[in-house]
Amino acid sequence: MPTLDHTSALRGAGLRVTAPRLATMDVVAEHPHGDAEVIAQAVRERLGTVSRQAVYDVLNALSDAELLRRVSVGGRSMQYELHRHDNHHHLVCRRCGRLEDIACAIGEAPCLTPHDDHGFEIELAEVVYRGVCSDCRASSADSAEPLGAPPALAALAPTAPSAPDSP
Amino acid sequence: MPTLDHTSALRGAGLRVTAPRLATMDVVAEHPHGDAEVIAQAVRERLGTVSRQAVYDVLNALSDAELLRRVSVGGRSMQYELHRHDNHHHLVCRRCGRLEDIACAIGEAPCLTPHDDHGFEIELAEVVYRGVCSDCRASSADSAEPLGAPPALAALAPTAPSAPDSP
DNA sequence: CCATCTATCTGGACTTATTCAAGATAATCG
DNA sequence: CGATTATCTTGAATAAGTCCAGATAGATGG
Structure with a gap:
């Protein structure tokens, strides 16, 4: 019972x-990466209205108090997770929109030294990995739209290198 | 005259x-990273209504034809640039929201090999560098909100590691 | 050059995500 | 306990984007 x-x-x-x-923090702790609507629903299930x-x-x-962290991976809505001050990155499935945390790839700040910083004082680099999660790959063998996927996320994927549908 | x-x-x-x-492509070519509203305004200036x-x-x-590329760096609206098929990354000023292109940091795909891919088939990594651009740093010495900055972008910045104001 | 077909535009209503405003409520400090 | 003031409620507003039905105008074929 993490409410305390x-x-x-x-x-x-x-x-x-x-x-x-308290209910909001509980909900976010139990269901990370929910958007405001999902969180609101879950909070209402606990508190009524x-x-x-x-x-x-x-x-x-x-979020302002840095107890939660806002995550925005390209969809219309923002998602929330507990703020752990670890600047991890995110993995997004372009089929179902599933979002998972992922540790930084190489060492601590792999991408913090671009070729040309354009005069910017760079403070952090956010990396979003886009791909297809195991579930969607498993179910994509025959069906094209297996899940209730947010269409916005699919529209975001700039270039799909390999063919999404198998022969 | 790039209209041709x-x-x-x-x-x-x-x-x-x-x-x-044609007007849209002209506008995007001249003012990269505009959102739909800005582009619409500029197009109307050329064509009337x-x-x-x-x-x-x-x-x-x-965008579907891959003549334009949609960019979404966390604000509510999407931004557009000419599609150059180079999978470059972006640099975002958290003060004024300025967005600049930037080449990939290390080699070709620095972040495509995370520690644990969670079973995802990763197709590409998008990197967003967040920081403060030279203009905003210059004008931030005394004033806190110098420009008409989009508030959404400032709200996105998760953790500012170093003090934004100089000693 | 004209007809035709269909991709494109217009105008308006609609959806979704988020915020604003004004007043009621309740958490914390003295 | 009482005052203060942050926090919640209700309801409306804004912003970004989409949908629909119908009018318009490119791109061919004749």
């Missing part, structure tokens, strides 16, 4: 401890 | 050559 952890985390961040906030505005407000407050 | 190039590019892609399309739907339709058609 969340209580102290909120207190430590100087935020008030309220039921919607929670307004959309309250959910957004909580998500923004917790 | 665009004409042949459209013809080569099997698309009809229309004024909105062009509907929102026409702009989206053109952008989608040209």
